[in-house]
Amino acid sequence: MDEQALLGLNPNADASYRQRALAYFEQLKESPDAWQVCAEALAKGVYSNDHVKFFCFQVLEHQMKFRHGTLNATQQQLIRETLMKWLQLQLMSAQPEKVFIRNKAAQVFALTFVTEYLTQWPKFFFDILSLIGLNPRGVDLYLRMLMAIDAEVVDRDIQHSSEETRRNTLIKDRMREQCIPSLVESWYQILHTYQQSHSELTCQCLEVVGAYVSWIDLSLIANDRFVSLLLSHMSVEVLREEACDCLFEIVNKGMDPIDKTKLVESLCQVLQTAGFFNVEQEEDVDFLAKFSKLVNGMGQALITSWTKLVKAGDVKNAQEALHALEAKVALMLQLLVHEDDDISTNVVGFCYDYLHILKQLPVLSDQQKSNVEAVMLAVMKKLTYDDEYNFENEGEDEAMFVEYRKQLKLLLDRLAQVSPELLLEAVRRVFNTTMQSWQTAPFMEVEVAIRLLYMLGEALPASQGAHFSGDSTKASALQDMMRTLVTCGVSEYQHTSVTLEFFETVVRYDKFFIVEPQHIPNVLMAFLDHRGLRHSSPKVRSRVAYLFSRYVKTLHKHMSAFIEDILSRIQDLLELSPPENGYPALLTSDDQLFIYETAGVLIVNSEYPVERKQVLMKNLLEPLLGAFKLLLGKLLLEQDEERQAGLADCLNHAVGFASRTSKAFSNKQTVKQCGCSEVYRDCLQTFLPALSCPVQKEALRSGVRTFLHRMIICLEEEVLPFIPSASEHMLKDCEAKDLQEFIPLINQITAKFKAQVSPFLQQAFMPLVQAIFEVLARPAEDNDQTAALEKQMLRRSYFTFIQTVVSSGMNEVMGNQELENIERVLFTIIQGAVDIPDPIAQKTCFIILSKLVELWGGKDGLVGFPDFIYKHIVPACFLAPLKPTFDLSDAQTMLTLSECALTLKMIHLKRGPEFIQYLQQEYLPSLQVTPDIIQELCQVLQQPDSKVFKNYIKAFFQRAKL
Template sequence: MDAQMLQGLWAPDNQQQHTRALDYLQQLRESSDGWQLCGATLTSGGSSLDEKVKFVCLQVLEHYARTRYMNSIPEEQTLFRQHLSQWMTTLCMTSEPEKVFIQNKTAQLLSLMFVVDYPSRWPTFIADLLSMLQLGSHAVDLYLRILLAIDGEVVDREIIHSQAETDRNSRIKDTMREHCVVDLTNSWYDILVKYDKSHPELVCQCHDVIGAYIAWIDISLIANDRFVCKLVDHLKEALIREAAADCIHEIITKGMDPVTKTQLIESFVTVLDQAGVLKPVDDDDSDFLVKLARLINGIGVQLILAWQKLEKKDNTKREMVRLAVENKVTLLLTFMASDYDDISAAVFDFARDYIQLIKQIGHITNVERGLLENMLYVVITKTKYDESYNFEQAGEDEAMFDDYRKKLKVVFDNLAALIPELVLKVSKEYVVTTLNRWQASSYEDVEAAVSLLYNLGEALPASHGNHFSGPSQVGDPAALQEHMSQVKTSTMQEMMRLLVTSGVSGHNHPAVSLQFFECVARYEKFFSCEPQYIPGILAAFLDHRGMRNRLPRVRSRTSYLFSRMVRCLKNHIVGYTEDILSQLTELLVMAPPNNGQITPLLTNDDQLYVFEAAAMLIISGNTEAQRKEILMRNLLSPVFAKVTCLAERLAQEQDPVRQMSIAKSICHATSVTARTSKAFSNQNTIQACGCVQMYLDALQLFITCLNVGMEREMVGSGVRQLMHRLVVCLDGGSLLPLLPVASQALLHTPSPTVLTEYLPLINQIITKFQKDISPFLQSIFVPLVSAIFTALSEPLEENDEEERRTRRLLQRNYYLFLTTIVSNNLLDVMASLDSNILQQVLMSVVQGAVEFPDPVAQKNCFVILRRLTEAWGVKDVGPPGFVEFLYTQVVPACFLAPLKTTFDLNDAQTILALHESVMCLQSVYKKRGEELLSYLRSEYLPKIELSPQLINEYCQALTSEAKFFRNYSKLFFQRAKS
């Protein structure tokens, strides 16, 4: 073997040498004697070989084992096994342990041989492995690695196997159970005894092997005095106890009869308790405690599973298991209360399952109630932030705690569902006590109290969606339920009153501030019931506690929550509108780009929420329309004035970076204007509030900015956004006169992106105004479609995937545009086209139906063809030549599209396209009748080489009802493509 040549594999910088080495490796793999060369190299070179060469040799042998070994002659198979046996011996007898990657690759190779050769060709495989153990610790290491690799090939349930592989694996396990499992388990015990002091890493590996094999071997081989005592002893040894804990976990989770499982677990718990292992109070090894917590979790979960498997009539056995579970809950609470969150989280499954167990039993004993109450206290305590939590720069640790807190909340929710009255009582005590002394408490306690109040809203069901109004007196199922609901309502109101009057809103820690505002917004109905607290809450939102807070993230979140509050409570807040608007003035100033003079308190996104809230207050008031219009103008006039200045600056600015900055500011101003229009409703329309002209003037202003010509796409995105909103709010008489000038400005430079984003706007306008849009549509149709065709036909760079995606989206939107036209009774727009243009459009639709590999677009294309057929499918009704077009293009498309390889009949969207093509063809039949059937029988279907019998069958199905023809067509094309 040319070992020097192989060195090039590890020299990627030397392209020539690297390529030669790859070619040589491939030659070794593919040549008939390459594996023999590698086998001989391994066995003759031994430990003196370079480790990289060893690895390459093992790769070549693995390739041979996977691809050619099974079909090779017996002599070659024997030689191959001899090479492997000699190589194993070499590994076992080296003075220094081989590199881990060499050992793992060897183990993987031998496991491959095991599954193909055992027991037929290599019946002594396990015996050969066991005989190696006398060669020392290196041999034991390799032996254990091989067993783990065999588990991966034969047993591991996470690996998907074919049926043949599954059957093979079952045969292997049956043979091993019969012939060698006892010998294997004896060897494991010997390893645990012999090496627990000298080679802890081997003992850990042995624990892994036992844990892997226990799932399918006889449990009595392991669950016996000698093994259990040794495993328990190992739980006391620092270097091996984590692996021992995992091993015991695998033993107790083995599938077995529920009574036997309970007895096994109870015996383990007794031994563990006697050994003092289950009292980890003084242990500071958090890694081990996580493993131990996982073991306790497994014990609890498995006992509960055993209880569930027992039949309900087995009361005695069930009670025995229930008591066994109950006796473990103290352990559960001990680990759940750990200072380490990963230890605590490891027993959450047990906690949730225990709560569900009590729920299934249907009644709660005093002991169980006490345990559940203790669990609740643990949950509340563990909810608190750790003092190390970094609120300024959250990292991985903070993300892990946030995730832990979410899981903790699931336990809290489960407790609340089971014992709502106790959860409410305990929560109230904690919230009231903490809020009454919040200034003397740590922020962690205060935040936990407010968070607890917030979580109650989701954990406890509300009466008629409201935590703050008593239950209906009609139809309540029971007086007890009514009493509980009234108690909860009263308790929640008491806690909310304390929250809003305690002064905790002024807490200087951001976690408390944010949780306070979240809680206030969560329970906005409280303020509907007790509106006297609204002024104080508004003040908190508007001053340094909320939107003027020193911290940007507090300002940002409270801006959003303020808009939510206003939307929910607008009827109670409108009396404060003008005072609120005056306080918002500073917050709504549009920041000049890059002038360095003003640092706005709110970001652009934050301002959108606040502008919407301000407009909501104005529109919801009881004042006359004239006053609303004045207030709206006062709100937006500073924005429009700013835009006028920005447009002048944009026209004069030469620096591209500053141009973009100004354009972004104009776009933000457009977004702000559009956002305020969300305040209008069916009750308070834009017309009723006298604001139509103001928005039309605004649109004119932004169109002017667009015509400046700088950063058109950025400014245009804002104009489109505003127009989308105005289409919703305005009638056709107001908006339609502006469409030509707006569209001309938006389409001044019709790039694929611009066209793609314009088409949804024109679709919305068509859908809203329908016939009223016809004159405008006729004027714009040809230029728009021509621009689309031009954009789609421009040369495309080969690797420009972004542009390729944009064009695909443009093409899809183009077909949706045509679909919108034909679906809104605007066919006159297409009928009036020049015949050449119409032909071009029609052919583009046929091309989309057949060639465009996008099922959504294909479906739309068939919708277009069907609608045109329904309207123009009779002679002398549609444009000249359309009936001929049906036979030359539409009918063939209904066959060609489903026959394409890209037309996936297993895809749901594609099936919708198929259904639409079927409906299209049936529409042709309804219009042309026997003429179509004659054409299919005599001309088209014979062309695609269908038998006369199948042609008659298809034509008969075509004349059937729609559902039958749809189902038939799917089967027809499935057969045709198979």
């Protein structure tokens, strides 16, 4: 071997040596026989360096994995002999190999096994077993091989090809026939021999049994001598976790429901007799985590058996399975309430499925009712935060508890399905008791009491309105609890978790306040003072800003008397905080959006006369406008880039806040009806100059553009006078992205106002089109993916713009342009349909062409357009689908082809027999289409059904492209 290259295998070797080792590895892998040097080195134990030995195994692994088919019989025999000689060396050597070498060797043995067991090496296991006997080092390697074989042949998490799956099935069948009993016997001997002396070997062997039990004959394992051995391991501290896992796999094995019930029962009996059910006395939480998983497996196995037996109509055995199941519930409950959440989590599945069974039973026994109550109490207890929970800086442990709470919520929902009355009563009891003494109760008890009330909303099977209709016992119970919540003073509790839970619950049950509106003022005060929007915690303030907006949206009709008071109390929260202020604002700009929206909702939906609404909306927005003008002036003078960005951000917040207030308007309460048109026109007047600001151009344009979109909806035609100057600003020195984002605005105006904007569009049409052409023509780097994508998106936006214009019935916008400009635009559409391999753009182009033929293709259409149809549109319909880039198997391309077919149908509709004659005598013959196909195509084209023609065109081009 190349000793110099091998030096590079050392982890501390320098880069050039490592490079050389890598090259040597590639050389050995690819050479038809150089690997034999590695085989010899392993068989004779030539090298003592661990990295070299690992390297040799890697070379052999590559041969078995990728080149086995190229090896002749002698070479294959050599690999088998090498492996056995290496194994023999291990039995005699003074020191065992490092674990990473043993694992790699096991992998190579496993690969050799799967490729040769069915053909050249049927005695694989017998050869190994007879060689190793009970030598501990040999046993270790044998067990590692078995786990590596499991990974290759059985492991469901590993993807296998259909060929590998077929091979694996054959291997398992052959093993079951030939050697599984011998393997099981070897496992028994290993477990029996080494349980005292070599715990690591015993644990490895238990893992192997657990892995193989899923597909071998269970009676080989589930018998007295094996199970008693496993149970004896359950009492040995170093073995019991693995023994638990092994028993879990045995219980998990698919089998006949009656046999499964018997198996679980016998196992439970022995475990119970051995004292394992005394969970309280067990201090080892790691073992209990494994044991709880085993209990969960046994419970779910019995549930599966019961379900199958009920389905099969076997009442007697189903009853027995249920009886066996009920006997495990007490144990499950002990584990469910265990203080360690991992242990509790492990039995949630069993508990959930058990409740599902109870839900199906026609009537519950007293014991079952008491089980339901016990689950309820367990869930309530486990929902409680512990002292260590860090609310200010939530980490991984906190995230895990939040996830665990979600599982408990599922149990609570399931309890509500089994017995809503019991659940309601239990929650009511806990809630009322806690609220009576909330001042002295720990925060976690108060929080969980309110949390339970909150969770009832989803758990109880009635809509929220029904809870507060005063009809049913359910409704009145919830109503009582809500009344207690908002009158007992708990909103003053000094802990963020309780505060947040209070507000979340108030908003969840906002319908309660429609039934009892007298409580609204107190709750409003809680929202507005130190408990809510002025709380010391930013997290609480932020969440309350959102919850407050929801509360007001639902209940604004009941707030008429307080509107001006609320507006004056939130005044300081609405202030724009410029970056140089230096002191932190109470709310972030995102939170302020909710407050602005809330203010808008209160004003717009108030019962005030129009004049008063107008004044209030002006008072709300004018401070923003004043601040905007000042800040824009500052931005123009500011030299520092960071401060520029801060000012631009602040300007954008101002625009965003004004925009958010407009969300309060509706079809019933429009801007005009509320007398607010003038203040929003003032906003436009103030914001539009920012479009021509030379610094922070992209950020400012984006914000103002969004505001314009809102105003087109809210101000209706009153926005139109602002559009020409806005467009002019936005078309100045713009990039692809600016244009691409501007076009939707023009499309929105065109689609909404149609004829009203026709004069403006006729003027703006060519400047916009020219700006687009100019940006598209700019050279870009070949490998600049971003620029290429931006151009593609702009091109699509351009075609969408043309489509919007022609589809809005404003053909005069294009028709009144100068002839050369019309031609220029038309040619870009032909080019987009044929030459640009973008099916989305192509489809839009064919829609445009079809529409133009409809508008201008008739007898009184645009002068010269029929000529254009024959010279350019008809060829486009045939040349585009014939392009190699036009993929007829792609769904998006098929939509393009469909539009192409509809364009041909539209030409026929407008030009009639003249078009058919042109196809038959001039165009199709020029494409070398045979006369019979021409005849066929023209016949189908003349049929009234478009669908028939679409299908024909698809077949036509499929044939043409063969």
